[in-house]
Amino acid sequence: MKSTPPPFEYVSSQLDQSKMPTADRAEFAVAGRSNVGKSSLINMLAGHKGLARTSGQPGKTQTINHYKVGDRAYLADLPGYGYARVSQNIRNEWSKHLKSYLAKRSNLCFVLLLIDCRVEPRPNDLEFARLLSQYHRPFAIVFTKTDKLKSTALKKQTGVFLAALPCIPQCYFWSSSETGRGREEILEFVMEQSHLFRAPAKLKG
Numbered sequence: 001m002k003s004t005p006p007p008f009e010y011v012s013s014q015l016d017q018s019k020m021p022t023a024d025r026a027e028f029a030v031a032g033r034s035n036v037g038k039s040s041l042i043n044m045l046a047g048h049k050g051l052a053r054t055s056g057q058p059g060k061t062q063t064i065n066h067y068k069v070g071d072r073a074y075l076a077d078l079p080g081y082g083y084a085r086v087s088q089n090i091r092n093e094w095s096k097h098l099k100s101y102l103a104k105r106s107n108l109c110f111v112l113l114l115i116d117c118r119v120e121p122r123p124n125d126l127e128f129a130r131l132l133s134q135y136h137r138p139f140a141i142v143f144t145k146t147d148k149l150k151s152t153a154l155k156k157q158t159g160v161f162l163a164a165l166p167c168i169p170q171c172y173f174w175s176s177s178e179t180g181r182g183r184e185e186i187l188e189f190v191m192e193q194s195h196l197f198r199a200p201a202k203l204k205g
């Protein structure tokens with residue numbers, strides 16, 4: 001990125017949409033399985049390791065956590081799916097909130113769907129992508145943990161995953177929270193897309 005990266009700021013953790021930050025700026029949701037690296041990606045983008053809580057123990061993010069990115073965008077860290085040690089009741093509850101968020105959050109411009117670059121396409125990743133297309137949400141794939149794969153294997157896995165997707169993403173990124181790979185490209189993308197966002201008139205102050 002040629003200009004200075006925007007400052008990040010934690011705003012709130014909510015599941016109830018009526019309590020989420022006012023929908024007056026472009027929102028980018030960070031979605032994916034538990035442990036795929038959602039919180040680590042947010043910290044890497046922010047250049048601030050302690051901003052989003054990361055964990056080796058999956059399933060910790062049970063709320064939608066909002067972060068301001070400069071003065072034009074929000075990042076929303078979504079609850080991870082696919083964590084087997086959470087009861088079916090809790091999973092159903094999260095799924096209900098997630099669907100409602102995807103259906104109704106008016107300023108949601110883009111979903112960054114995170115995929116561990118080392119794993120084969122899994123049914124719930126493909127199911128989530130299907131859900132995004134059902135709700136007409138544009139999305140980008142962010143392949144995470146690319147520090148763990150050699151370049152040839154990464155290219156191969158990327159091809160396999162993209163071919164398995166039921167719908168075509170707008171674009172994809174390769175990222176690593178260990179090396180900072182992808183930071184400039186993803187931030188640039190967020191900033192560019194956020195400039196296209198226009199808040200509904202009734203929200204303007």
Ligand SMILES: Nc1nc2c(ncn2[C@@H]2O[C@H](COP(=O)(O)OP(=O)(O)O)[C@@H](O)[C@H]2O)c(=O)[nH]1
Pocket residue numbers: 032033034035036037038039040041053054055056058059061080144145146147148175176177178
């Ligand atoms: N090697 C490597 N490990 C990562 C990367 N991103 C996340 N991790 C690790 O994966 C685990 C889960 O990360 P976290 O960000 O908490 O995942 P979340 O559940 O999707 O929010 C943690 O142990 C992280 O240190 C990455 O890019 N490279």
Ligand SMILES: [Mg+2]
Pocket residue numbers: 038039040053054055060061
């Ligand atoms: Mg997390």
